[in-house]
Amino acid sequence: MTAAKTMVNESTTYMPRKEDRSQLINIKNSLTKSLAKSKTQQKTDAEFTNMTQGKDFPIPTISVPGKSPIPLTKELADVLVEVASQLSRGKAVMVAPCSTELTTQAAADMLGISRPTFVKLLENKEIPYRKVGRHRRVLLTDLQKYMQSRHEAFVKDFKELAKDTNLELTFDNPLIRKKRGA
Numbered sequence: 001m002t003a004a005k006t007m008v009n010e011s012t013t014y015m016p017r018k019e020d021r022s023q024l025i026n027i028k029n030s031l032t033k034s035l036a037k038s039k040t041q042q043k044t045d046a047e048f049t050n051m052t053q054g055k056d057f058p059i060p061t062i063s064v065p066g067k068s069p070i071p072l073t074k075e076l077a078d079v080l081v082e083v084a085s086q087l088s089r090g091k092a093v094m095v096a097p098c099s100t101e102l103t104t105q106a107a108a109d110m111l112g113i114s115r116p117t118f119v120k121l122l123e124n125k126e127i128p129y130r131k132v133g134r135h136r137r138v139l140l141t142d143l144q145k146y147m148q149s150r151h152e153a154f155v156k157d158f159k160e161l162a163k164d165t166n167l168e169l170t171f172d173n174p175l176i177r178k179k180r181g182a
Contacts, residue, residue, distance in 0.1 A: 023073050100140045107138045111147065121146075 060077035108118035
């Protein structure tokens with residue numbers, strides 16, 4: 001599973017793995033098509049039969065009424081488990097498609113900064129990018145790594161700042177139990 005924690009502790013972005021792409025397409029098609037089995041469905045059924053014979057069986061599956069059980073990739077099973085976990089806690093779950101390669105504007109929007117400021121980060125080699133013609137593209141995973149490293153740097157800086165703070169010198173600090181004028 002490729003998952004990246006974001007700055008909000010309970011938020012996780014699940015990234016697609018290239019090696020699971022065809023199986024994910026088969027699962028999606030199996031869940032959305034009519035009961036008639038296509039060649040893809042027959043192939044999925046054959047792959048499932050092969051999987052059940054393997055040493056790693058049992059594997060997660062999903063059952064849709066009127067259809068054979070459909071094997072799930074570990075990635076998709078993990079997402080479903082996380083969704084079920086959040087829903088069972090009474091929390092809403094939002095699913096939104098997001099490109100794994102972003103324009104500079106989309107990446108700047110995610111960081112909450114202007115596009116020119118974001119381009120400066122790219123030019124300073126703080127975030128890797130590639131050029132498509134004259135346009136820059138940034139991988140979502142690289143942007144998340146940058147966001148996480150910035151968050152960790154801020155936390156470290158605040159801890160250092162707090163370590164050097166003398167509470168006795170702070171005026172009207174509720175943590176100081178001494179009475180003034182006593």
